Amino acid sequence: RRCALVTGVSSGIGEAIALRLLEDGWQVIGMSRRAPSLQHTNLSFVAADLADNASLASALADIPALDAIVHAAGFMRTAPLGELRDEDGAAMWQVHVSAATQLVNGLLGRLRAPGRIVLVGSRTMNGAAGRSQYAATKAALIGLVRSWAIELAPRGITVNLVAPGATETPMLIDPARQGTPPRQPPIGRFIQPREVAAMTAFLLGSDAGAITGQQLVICGGASL
Numbered sequence: 123r124r125c126a127l128v129t130g131v132s133s134g135i136g137e138a139i140a141l142r143l144l145e146d147g148w149q150v151i152g153m154s155r156r157a158p159s160l161q162h163t164n165l166s167f168v169a170a171d172l173a174d175n176a177s178l179a180s181a182l183a184d185i186p187a188l189d190a191i192v193h194a195a196g197f198m199r200t201a202p203l204g205e206l207r208d209e210d211g212a213a214m215w216q217v218h219v220s221a222a223t224q225l226v227n228g229l230l231g232r233l234r235a236p237g238r239i240v241l242v243g244s245r246t247m248n249g250a251a252g253r254s255q256y257a258a259t260k261a262a263l264i265g266l267v268r269s270w271a272i273e274l275a276p277r278g279i280t281v282n283l284v285a286p287g288a289t290e291t292p293m294l295i296d297p298a299r300q301g302t303p304p305r306q307p308p309i310g311r312f313i314q315p316r317e318v319a320a321m322t323a324f325l326l327g328s329d330a331g332a333i334t335g336q337q338l339v340i341c342g343g344a345s346l
């Protein structure tokens with residue numbers, strides 16, 4: 123049975139990815155701050171605060187050999203320029219970028235070929251008013267994905283980014299997210315977490331071995 127580590131598994135997109143992989147027959151190790159409500163015989167859970175290097179380091183010690191790493195944990199804090207809080211930018215940088223690096227760097231020796239790495243970015247990486255810090259952390263993931271794809275191709279490991287637009291998860295209605303309310307994409311509805319999960323499952327599958335270093339945007343036409 124192939125085994126994937128999925129972060130952010132207690133909610134939204136990470137939970138949907140875990141569910142899809144379980145349906146596809148994977149063994150899933152979920153990692154989040156909170157235990158998932160999702161229950162399955164092939165799902166185990168490791169608690170970690172990805173904003174805290176030491177917490178993540180000790181969680182990594184318990185992870186067995188893997189076939190895939192999916193980093194979906196994340197959050198959004200918004201504020202217009204002039205009102206940014208340094209700690210919000212630092213926390214998003216830590217959870218989105220530094221934790222991704224710590225995960226892949228720390229687990230590479232346990233990632234079997236043909237291995238798969240998927241990071242969850244965002245359509246917002248291209249820039250959005252009031253979301254500069256969030257956008258910057260998600261844009262930084264492109265640098266990781268492209269560099270790691272080059273570095274890991276000779277080892278049979280692919281690295282890709284899925285970039286969702288407005289997806290119907292608790293994050294979309296988070297009261298800590300200020301500013302403009304989420305707008306539906308041109309397709310006339312919000313993107314569903316299972317749609318992001320389906321793309322992720324494809325990238326983790328055997329038919330996607332030639333796709334690496336790419337950004338797959340799932341935005342319902344919002345980025346056109």
Ligand code: NAI
Nearest residue numbers: 130132133134135155171172173195196244288289291293
């Ligand atoms: P969500 O709020 O439903 O779930 C976020 C998950 O990340 C939860 O499982 C939470 O426990 C985990 N998490 C957050 N901070 C953590 C920390 N410090 N340590 C450990 N776990 C932590 O959000 P959603 O919408 O599922 O977001 C998942 C990813 O998708 C995020 O990276 C987000 O930036 C990205 N995204 C979401 C979009 C949306 O419209 N919902 C659009 C584009 C990207």
